[in-house]
Amino acid sequence: MAQEVSPSQLGGAPAPGEGKSHRTVLVAIGALLLGMLLAALDQTIVSTALPTIVSELGGMEHLSWVVTAYMLASTAATPLWGKLGDQYGRKKLFQSAIVIFLIGSALCGIAQNMPQLIAFRAIQGLGGGGLMVLSMAIVGDLVSPRERGKYQGLFGAVFGATSVLGPLLGGLFTEHLSWRWVFYINLPIGIVALFVIAAVLHIPVRSTPHAIDYLGTFLIASVATCLVLVASLGGTTWAWGSAQIIGLAVLGCVFLVWFVYVERRAAEPVLPLKLFRIRTFTLVSVISFVVGFAMFGAMTYLPTFLQVVQGVTPTMSGVHMLPMVAGMLITSTASGQIVSRTGRWKVFPIAGTALTALGLLLLNELTETTSTWAMGAYFFVFGAGLGLVMQVLVLVVQNAVSYEDLGVATSGATFFRSIGASFGVAVFGTIFTNRLTAKLDDVFASAGQDLPPGVGPEEVAADPRTLSELPAELRPSVLHAYATSITDVFLYAAPVVLVAFVVAWFLKEDKLRASVTAPDTSQTLASNPVERSSYDECARALSVLGSREGRKAIYEKITARAGLDLLPAASWLLLRIRRHGTVEPARLAETVPVPLRAITEASRQVEERHLATREGLQLILTEEGVRVATRLAAAREESLAELLGDWWDPDRPTDLVQLVEQLTAELSGSDGERPHDPEPPRDHHA
Numbered sequence: 001m002a003q004e005v006s007p008s009q010l011g012g013a014p015a016p017g018e019g020k021s022h023r024t025v026l027v028a029i030g031a032l033l034l035g036m037l038l039a040a041l042d043q044t045i046v047s048t049a050l051p052t053i054v055s056e057l058g059g060m061e062h063l064s065w066v067v068t069a070y071m072l073a074s075t076a077a078t079p080l081w082g083k084l085g086d087q088y089g090r091k092k093l094f095q096s097a098i099v100i101f102l103i104g105s106a107l108c109g110i111a112q113n114m115p116q117l118i119a120f121r122a123i124q125g126l127g128g129g130g131l132m133v134l135s136m137a138i139v140g141d142l143v144s145p146r147e148r149g150k151y152q153g154l155f156g157a158v159f160g161a162t163s164v165l166g167p168l169l170g171g172l173f174t175e176h177l178s179w180r181w182v183f184y185i186n187l188p189i190g191i192v193a194l195f196v197i198a199a200v201l202h203i204p205v206r207s208t209p210h211a212i213d214y215l216g217t218f219l220i221a222s223v224a225t226c227l228v229l230v231a232s233l234g235g236t237t238w239a240w241g242s243a244q245i246i247g248l249a250v251l252g253c254v255f256l257v258w259f260v261y262v263e264r265r266a267a268e269p270v271l272p273l274k275l276f277r278i279r280t281f282t283l284v285s286v287i288s289f290v291v292g293f294a295m296f297g298a299m300t301y302l303p304t305f306l307q308v309v310q311g312v313t314p315t316m317s318g319v320h321m322l323p324m325v326a327g328m329l330i331t332s333t334a335s336g337q338i339v340s341r342t343g344r345w346k347v348f349p350i351a352g353t354a355l356t357a358l359g360l361l362l363l364n365e366l367t368e369t370t371s372t373w374a375m376g377a378y379f380f381v382f383g384a385g386l387g388l389v390m391q392v393l394v395l396v397v398q399n400a401v402s403y404e405d406l407g408v409a410t411s412g413a414t415f416f417r418s419i420g421a422s423f424g425v426a427v428f429g430t431i432f433t434n435r436l437t438a439k440l441d442d443v444f445a446s447a448g449q450d451l452p453p454g455v456g457p458e459e460v461a462a463d464p465r466t467l468s469e470l471p472a473e474l475r476p477s478v479l480h481a482y483a484t485s486i487t488d489v490f491l492y493a494a495p496v497v498l499v500a501f502v503v504a505w506f507l508k509e510d511k512l513r514a515s516v517t518a519p520d521t522s523q524t525l526a527s528n529p530v531e532r533s534s535y536d537e538c539a540r541a542l543s544v545l546g547s548r549e550g551r552k553a554i555y556e557k558i559t560a561r562a563g564l565d566l567l568p569a570a571s572w573l574l575l576r577i578r579r580h581g582t583v584e585p586a587r588l589a590e591t592v593p594v595p596l597r598a599i600t601e602a603s604r605q606v607e608e609r610h611l612a613t614r615e616g617l618q619l620i621l622t623e624e625g626v627r628v629a630t631r632l633a634a635a636r637e638e639s640l641a642e643l644l645g646d647w648w649d650p651d652r653p654t655d656l657v658q659l660v661e662q663l664t665a666e667l668s669g670s671d672g673e674r675p676h677d678p679e680p681p682r683d684h685h686a
Contacts, residue, residue: 031196044166064429073125076221099132167318212268238241280400290500292420296429327383352388439481
């Protein structure tokens, strides 16, 4: 196995991407994408297989836990993976996460009953949390800040693709192979990723000391678990007034008080309580919780409606859900771009929560005879509402906090959506089970006829396949009981979303910092938080802005700020000569993505104005050229600093200063050939 390189061997940590060929970086990014694909796919591929899994293993009342166990485990593990990667090297941790995930996948595939499957899904979730956070963080070790936005966009594309492919693949495997292949498919992909990572991923171990909040992580996971257990077992397995449910509720409260006590004293709390003093963060946390509640609750039970009530195949149930995914992707992308360009955002959480509530009310109208086109329209409205809210919430939180809290606030917004998702799936499950049991009891009580042995309300509720054994005249009533039990869930969820609609009106629309841009799709579609440092979150935002404006626009702005009348390419050339000492224009066109004509015109202008002179084939700066290049460099740094708003205050942190210096250097850097002067090492990583 390839060894990670230590800083001592290198004589200091190199800049990200330095000394690596473009092909090596691409292969390593490809392996990281495979790892991310595993974790992202597992959040969506299981949903269409759930009705079949329940039919084979039994336990319809525990269906929600197949989803919840994965979410809870991955959410709790995410901050630990991020900080352990800082301390012990991300390559080893990433390989460990893949191994844990594959062990969990293999065990899920051989599970013989529902409790086993739920336990093995939790193991999968532990590995999945690591795959999420480490794959995103390793990008920062491989590529420079200016390139980071482009590569992180690939991870967003993977999430978008898996949200579409997951339900389809889940249906295909279930229908044509076995539901167990939903988990087995991870094994070959994961093994390939393991081998590629071992062979090509060479990243330095930059040890960043952390005081890891193990106790805080355990306590917040325990609080969430107690709440979810109360929601899922209350009224089904145990009565609401039973000693077990009351005991779980009391235990959850004890864990919550203990968590608050621990977080106030933790050196690096997993969820800093000071964030809740910021009104925007608190309100966004509530809205995020509700969005997760509605989104994953609905996504878990819609395939059951489609397969059991509408009678479609598992594959086609995945196809039927595509309008919801399309609505989510379209509106989340569009709203993020509109906000980044206009700076106005408050309308989106309000409109999004209203549209989501409308979508839930439309889903409540579904019946056994609803047409495919009507279902598609209802699904699209619901997905579009979720998309309007999701992208904007992360933006709003980033804008409301100080630089030092940027990373933890970003992951905090998605943390609450993840907890909401776990809670929502459990609550939806309880409502569905209670309604179905009561309605089936009524149907069978009024049937007044002999039934096949072993076919009663409990059996039909536990295994939808027993519907085929019922007398023909009884099936419509049972199907109607299934249909209304699921659609009642959406009706009960609508008022919860309306609470988020009311809360959204209390958000204060502060002016957006120029550096805060729409986050990548992975942060909005992922169910568990992706923890990145403030440094890397800022690097992403600045790099996205740089790539969006384009090289020419950047240099036009810099030249105007410096008060100079030069071609943009001439300003770029002067800064490049300043950085490298000399430049050979003829060779430059072969190594940079700038047209030869633009380089020729720029060379002619700087020579005519006596800013540079030739020595053989090389251009070097004159005294006047040095003065002009210095003005341009200052203007470029001011332009970047302006994007940071009040983060660039007199007490700005050292790593932010280094980031601006590094991006400043890269904008006039080598564009493919290695700079002569080394980049300063940095200590802050996600």
